[in-house]
Amino acid sequence: MNIRAGLSFKNILYHAKTTPSATASLIIWTIFSVWATIQSNNPWLFIVCIPFILGLTLIPLKVSKMNRSLSDDLLPQYIDSTKEYNISEITKEKVNEKVKLVGTLDKVIYGISTKPTIRLKDESGKIYANLIAPIPEDIKKGDTVELYGVVAKHYYLFGFIGIPKMWKPKIYGIGLIKHY
The missing domain is CATH 1.10.287 (Helix Hairpins)
Structure with a gap:
């Protein structure tokens, strides 16, 4: 290669x-x-x-x-088979479900890896998502985007490990595209 x-x-x-x-x-x-x-x-x-x-x-x-x-x-598999939700509908009962969220890209955090964390917001709330790939070049903070991914657990104190029952939902994002 x-x-x-x-x-x-x-x-x-x-x-x-x-x-x-x-x-x-x-x-x-x-x-x-x-x-x-x-x-x-x-x-x-x-x-x-x-x-x-x-x-x-x-x-x-x-x-x-x-x-x-x-x-x-x-991403094409998720686009074809994923139901759209509002952020407020992403609850603990949705863990491991595929979801589509439409909202405004509110925040982008680059850390140690090439996988950024983003915050998406809509009229019903905000949620964090860890993407598996960098944000596409045509997407900027403030754009309305479609996020496809899987609901996962985010522990309050330590992120991926923590005290049982002290977690909130987040998204492991498979892909992010501009919403038109």
Whole structure:
């Protein structure tokens, strides 16, 4: 498989924006490698670091592309077979159900992985969703979107683990598209 397929400066900038932790790791490791090479006066040190720098660049990029491909493959199945709900209808009884939500993209949080967390709101409430792929480039904060995914548990204190019975519903988002 060719890793360079579809790789452009625009794609790299988009990837850097959607994976801030990977970008920060790459920058820190590169600066550290250059500093260590200068301090040691040994150019071989930097040459040894090149595979790590390439790995910090290419592995998150490849994972992001794989997640986008997975989302693109699953999204048509969800569009055809998912019932639309209001956010207030997403209750604890809906855990593991496929859902479609239409609302305004209220907040976008990029963390450690290429999978952002978003907050979606409609006239009935707000809900958080963890997406499996970065947000499509044509979608911005404030846009009306359709979110397809599965209802999951979000524990109040620790996110994915916590005290039993202290959780609220959230969505594991398969895909996000603009609503027209």
